Amino acid sequence: MATASWNGTVIAESDDIVTVEGNAYFPREAVREDVLRPSGTHTFCPWKGTASYYSLEVDGQTNPDAVWFYPEPSDAAREITGRVAFWRGVEVR
Known part of the structure; x- marks a missing residue:
C-alpha cells in the first residue's frame, strides 16, 4: 500500500499506483x-499535455499547488487518466 503524507497527515493511500518519470500517480478517488x-x-508538458493543480490544506496550513493531474492527458500518457501526483514536501511511501 502506497501512502502520500504531508505534515504528518495521510492524504492518499492506494495499492494501485502508476509510476511515470519517477512520480507515483494515485487514483483520484484515493485522495x-x-x-x-x-x-x-x-x-x-510536451508529451503529457496540460496539467492542473490542487493545493493542500491540513490543520490550517496550506501547501500551494502540491497536487497535479492531467484532466485530458495525451494518448502517450493515457495511463495517468484520472490520477494525481504530489510534490512540494508531500512524502510518498
Whole structure:
C-alpha cells in the first residue's frame, strides 16, 4: 500500500499506483477530498499535455499547488487518466 503524507497527515493511500518519470500517480478517488483546494495554476508538458493543480490544506496550513493531474492527458500518457501526483514536501511511501 502506497501512502502520500504531508505534515504528518495521510492524504492518499492506494495499492494501485502508476509510476511515470519517477512520480507515483494515485487514483483520484484515493485522495481525501477534505484536504484538496482548487488552484488556478496550469502547466504544460510536451508529451503529457496540460496539467492542473490542487493545493493542500491540513490543520490550517496550506501547501500551494502540491497536487497535479492531467484532466485530458495525451494518448502517450493515457495511463495517468484520472490520477494525481504530489510534490512540494508531500512524502510518498
